[in-house]
């Protein structure tokens with residue numbers, strides 16, 4: 001079974017996908033982490049997002065892998081644990097630029113399809129229901145107001161000991177939404193057959209419960 005979860009940054013998509021995968025006993029495929037890995041490596045190597053040739057070579061010589069299962073899942077790049085590094089402010093600021101080029105998307109989508117071929121997944125991202133798995137068994141599009149998403153992000157930063165103003169966060173989120181939904185390659189868009197869930201006033205438990213219920217209604221039984 002493939003469950004596709006798309007939506008903008010901070011919509012609660014990642015936490016929901018993680019917990020739903022855990023409940024259903026399937027793999028959680030965090031495709032954003034893959035684009036973040038490419039961004040991290042490009043920044044380290046000083047490769048610009050518009051340098052298509054260098055990016056294409058970088059993607060070809062980069063090995064991204066996941067280990068463990070939620071909540072202890074780790075992201076690896078070329079044998080290095082980059083779970084925390086890909087969440088840095090620096091990577092977050094630049095990822096919209098590095099995830100856009102066609103050479104990056106083509107390679108990542110290929111890897112995502114290969115990963116899901118062998119196993120049941122809850123796959124989250126921006127183009128999962130539209131491009132990566134248009135035939136997914138279940139598709140969800142998770143949204144929330146910009147203000148609510150900024151508040152959630154502020155809490156995440158507080159946990160990391162970083163203080164950021166709500167206004168600055170609203171601006172950053174709105175800018176990332178704009179870039180993600182207006183880019184030429186695979187823009188953020190709700191698939192016609194996806195169910196939209198507005199999480200502005202929902203708890204995580206309600207969001208997860210909704211998806212798990214839908215999967216069970218489709219006859220998906222969690223592995224013992």
Ligand code: DC
Nearest residue numbers: 031032033035095096099125126127
């Ligand atoms: O979900 P996230 O914040 O970790 O995603 C990081 C960036 O990657 C975000 O700017 C959108 C992009 N992304 C994408 O273009 N396609 C995906 N399938 C997943 C993420």
